[in-house]
Amino acid sequence: MAIIRYPNWLWPGYSSALDDFEKARRHMDRLFSAFTGSGAAPASSGVFPPLIVTEEGDTVIVEAEIPGIGAQDLDISVIGRTLTLSGQRKPDETSDVNFHRRERKWGSFRKALTLPEDVNPDAIKAECRDGVLKIVLPKAESAKPRKIAIANE
Amino acid sequence: MADKDLQVEEKKEVQASGESTKNVPVFIPAVDIYESENSLTLLADMPGVPLGNVDIDLNADQLTIRGSVPQRPENSGKILFQEYCVGDYYRQFTLSNEIDREKIQASMKDGVLKLVLPKAEAAKPRKIAVTAS
CATH class of the missing domain: 1.20.5 (Single alpha-helices involved in coiled-coils or other helix-helix interfaces)
Structure with missing residues (x-):
């Protein structure tokens, strides 16, 4: 507000x-x-999935906890500085069962994140392990710090 | 069916059930438990827990699920934005005696633990044939 x-x-x-x-x-x-x-939970945007964004040297790393979502149900795209994550979590295939507890949620999601720096779109890598998605985004050459030599006269 | 929007479920922390020696938060995993004719199935969301770090313990009728997340390296960069915390998982259930303890199966896929607890023979529903005399 x-x-x-x-x-x-x-x-x-x-x-x-x-x-x-x-x-x-x-x-x-x-x-x-x-x-x-x-x-x-620290400040949350309220949109699934919750993220942790870290900066490690020349890369930006985006992590998300997405249990039960495999690589085939996930879509990652980068346009300019906007990273979009979308996909869906399907309910378990069950037939003729009675539920005692049903706390796990399912449905579709779409989340956009503005990256802090320009990234090189060709070098982005993503992996999904044990329900945690990790996207490694190397910074674009233009966003890397540059040392400027001072010429002696 | 899949048109529903997935909502963020804030992780719930376990309230003081014997303190952990590691200084990491311990969360209660969300579970689904359903019963079919022959078995009871438990699904628990434990993202970040590799298969080898899951500890399932059945002591008398107490089923304890514990999952620990590998520690992140000390200098793993500067955090720019954080919406969730990484921590271990712990939850306990009381089972009825109707479970066949020998045949319990556990598997892990995409951070979801699946436990299949087969019912003991005596607990299975039985159809009784009525014979005409």
Whole structure:
């Protein structure tokens, strides 16, 4: 939610009320994180699958937990700086059974992520192991840091 | 059927069931359990757990599932964005006596553990033929 701050001179009391709300919100967040512990999900976009994006030298690594989704049910594409993941998780084929518990979810998904740097689309590698997808995206030459030599006169 | 959108299911952490020595969070895996005529099947989502790291223990009627995720190397880059935490999995169930313990099968595919627990002969439904006298 975007909170628009009005300048103080318009409504002198208004902006400080907003500040108080903001302070209260941060305080509540801290309180809740104390209960839920370190394992609580960090800021989530709410779109499946949850991702971890890391930067290792000249590569960007995107990881996702997608249990039960094989490579054949997954589609990865990169257009410019946008990485799109889509696919579906199928329900187990069962016939004539009674369910005692059904907590695992199924359905289709589509998620887009804006990459922090330009990547080389020809060198992208993806692997799926034990239900974890790992996409390795090497940075484009233009995005790599460059050392500039200073010429002595 | 597959038109439904897959929702993000936030991982639930196990609340203090004997502390782990490793400093990693322990999560409760989501499971499906279904019963057919001859067996009980359990499916558990444990992404990141290789086959060798699954520990299934049946003690009296307590079935314990434990899965540990290999530790990430110390300097594995700078995290730019994180939506989930990596951790181990732990869950316990109480089974009825109707399971044939000798024939339990376990397999792992794409991070999903599948346990097939066959029913003991005595627990299988039996059709009784009525003979006309």
